[in-house]
Amino acid sequence: MSEAMARELMAQRxxxxxxxVVDLExxxxxxxxxxxxxxxxxxLTMDPEGNLLPDxxxxxxxxxxxxxxxxxxxxxxTGIRLDDPLRQQVAISEAEALGEIFRPVRKAIKSHGCTRxxxxxxxxxxxxxxxxxxxxxxxxxxxxxxxxxxxxxxxLAGLVYGQTVLARACRAxxxxxxxxxxxxxxxxxxxxxxxxxxxxxxxxDLGGWDLAQREQGMEEA
Numbered sequence: 001m002s003e004a005m006a007r008e009l010m011a012q013r014x015x016x017x018x019x020x021v022v023d024l025e026x027x028x029x030x031x032x033x034x035x036x037x038x039x040x041x042x043x044l045t046m047d048p049e050g051n052l053l054p055d056x057x058x059x060x061x062x063x064x065x066x067x068x069x070x071x072x073x074x075x076x077x078t079g080i081r082l083d084d085p086l087r088q089q090v091a092i093s094e095a096e097a098l099g100e101i102f103r104p105v106r107k108a109i110k111s112h113g114c115t116r117x118x119x120x121x122x123x124x125x126x127x128x129x130x131x132x133x134x135x136x137x138x139x140x141x142x143x144x145x146x147x148x149x150x151x152x153x154x155x156l157a158g159l160v161y162g163q164t165v166l167a168r169a170c171r172a173x174x175x176x177x178x179x180x181x182x183x184x185x186x187x188x189x190x191x192x193x194x195x196x197x198x199x200x201x202x203x204x205d206l207g208g209w210d211l212a213q214r215e216q217g218m219e220e221a
Contacts (some may be wrong), residue, residue, distance in 0.1 A: 027070030035064030038185035055123040059186035143206040
């Protein structure tokens with residue numbers, strides 16, 4: 001199978017949706033009032049053997065929006081220091097961060113022949129809620145992500161490996177996980193992407209997704 005055909009196959013795999021892994025580190029649990037402090041996304045692609053692979057990572061430190069709440073307990077949990085000079089130099093506004101992520105996501109959707117992105121997250125409802133709240137707050141009209149559909153790797157990992165905690169699920173899948181690096185949006189997103197790909201590919205290898213039949217159909221077309 002050619003690389004071009006592999007990209008076309010991606011559109012068939014998830015009903016024209018392109019899975020994009022997202023993780024946010026926040027100032028609390030309230031999507032309407034608590035700040036987004038970090039955001040990261042990993043786009044996915046497919047190789048000629050029909051295996052799902054991480055493609056590119058986009059990660060940003062985010063300046064809390066005006067009036068946002070940040071709980072000290074959230075900072076203690078993530079280890080984020082809002083007064084860190086290096087963070088202050090690179091942090092960008094919520095609207096800028098969303099723009100920087102949405103642009104390559106839209107390009108990836110187009111290049112894979114898909115119609116929309118679907119959010120993949122570990123406990124996806126949390127990240128999806130904060131993402132949708134930020135989109136509304138920033139007045140963004142063209143959100144590339146489906147507004148409510150998502151793939152939750154916590155649920156999938158519970159089914160596949162009997163584990164729902166990200167670190168334990170990764171280890172069960174044979175993916176290295178460094179606890180000291182966890183709760184960084186970039187790190188957690190990249191590990192979640194590896195985990196999602198491992199589960200999707202395992203299902204394919206067990207015969208749960210008929211690659212050969214779909215490849216033959218594409219060649220005949």
